[in-house]
Amino acid sequence: MNRILLICLLFSGLCFGQKTTVADLEIKLEPGATEELMYGFAAGDRVIFILEPNGAPVTEVTVLQYPDVVKYRNQEIKKEEKNEFTVTDKSVFVFKFVNKAKGKRSCNILVQRVAKNADTRNFNTAVKWVTVQDTVYTSVTKDAVAGYDTLHVQKNRRVIALQKKYEEAVLDKTQRVNAKSSLAETKAAVSFTLPVNSITKDETKKVVAWAYWVGVGKESNEYWNQNRKSIVEGVKGVASYFTTPLGGVAAGVVANLAIPAIGEDIQYALVNEFNSKLFFQDKTYKSYDEGKGTAAYKRFTDATMLQGKFYMALANDNLVQPVDVNVKVSAIIEHIKYKDEKYTDTTITPRYEKKIIREPQIVTSKIPVTFDYNNRTL
Structure with a gap:
């Protein structure tokens, strides 16, 4: 060697x-x-x-x-x-x-x-400590979905068979109000009662809105006829459930009616029975609406105003001229009919059974390693 x-x-x-x-x-x-x-x-x-x-x-x-x-x-x-x-x-x-x-x-x-x-x-x-994470699997018993059961049951339910709205004329009256020179009463009141709601198992009829018109003399009647011709004909087919201009106002389809600019005027106040008496006694009263003019109108939809008796109180301050005041009231009625309807109610219920499931858990721990730990061995 x-x-x-x-x-x-x-x-x-x-x-x-x-x-x-x-x-x-x-x-x-x-x-x-x-x-x-x-x-x-x-x-x-x-x-x-x-x-x-x-x-x-x-x-x-x-x-x-x-x-x-x-x-x-x-x-x-x-x-x-x-x-x-x-x-x-x-x-x-x-x-x-x-x-x-x-x-x-x-x-x-x-x-x-x-x-x-x-x-x-x-x-x-030399040794150093490092943090490592391991996945540990544990076996647990749980309820697992094994399938589904479908159940069909015949049931009845109430459904709407008919639903419509229509106008109902509540009042159309001309009231004479005397002048001051007549030495007679210069105040008058026209009363009206809204249609009473009817509610049964199979049918309901309810007032959902209403409106009034107050007009003085032939001038207001002429304007009323003009409104009828232009408005009712103009909206025909759009809202066929009202028949008068006032019905259009009550339905919310018509926003404005034509009223005369000249002519005799009237003081008016929409009140209840108690305040109507105060009106005649020249005492302070509360009104739902009031004003003075040749003609006026207004719509009501508040639930507190859709039932009961009301008064249109009128006062003429003209010295020699009595006036004829036309008062109209129209209500919109909602009519609903119900019927029984058969239907199939389907219920899907999960079916469970016990199963052993392995669930992973991440366990964090610290271990001592050599300084060349990146070589993947201790």
Whole structure:
């Protein structure tokens, strides 16, 4: 064999068999105390562990390959002990010292490693802690849907068979109101009662809106006829459930009616029976609507105004001219008929059964690793 090659092999063997000190220190333990040391080793390392008690025996010493592989364990150690371990895979070793005695204990320890080859000769034995997450599956018993049951049941329900609206004329009256020179009463009142709501199981009739018209003399009658011709004919087919201009106002389809600009006027007030009496007594009264003019109209839809008896109170302040006042009232009636209708009610109900299900859980923990942890082994 070549002499130079032989010398190289001998030198290489001496280097690989060289011991490297990992730890050389004294462990001091108080009564009941525990001390742990952690070091990392490469695959193929020989680990040499020497323990020497200082005086009193050491209660307990354990060497673990993390997490729980016992490499060495002894109790009541009175004299020096030397142990060697071969590391099969890159690992973290835990050196655990326990003092169960009542007095203090101490010992000297020496931890050395012998690298297997040049690749691991400079291996870093320091240990660091890293946080890792593992998926753990647990088995639980739960109610799981196994299928569905469909149930068809014949039932009855009330439905609308007929629904319509129509105008109902409540009042159309001309009232003479005397002049002051007549020495007679210059006030008058026209009363009217709105159609009474009818509600039964099979049918309802309800007032949903109404309107009044107050007009003085032939001038207002002429304007009324003009409104009838222009408005009723103009909206025919759009809202066929009213027949007069006032019905159009009550229905909300007609916003404005033509009224005369000249002619005799009248003071009017829409009131209840009590305030009608106050009106005649020239006392302060409350009205739902009032004014003075040749003609006027107004629509009502408030629920509190859709039933009951009302008065149109009138007063003429003309000295010599009596007036004829035409008062009209129209209501919009909503008519609904109901009927029974058969239908099929379908109910889908899930059916359950007990099943064992594996549920994943993420468990976070910290573990000791060597400094080349990114190589995916301890």
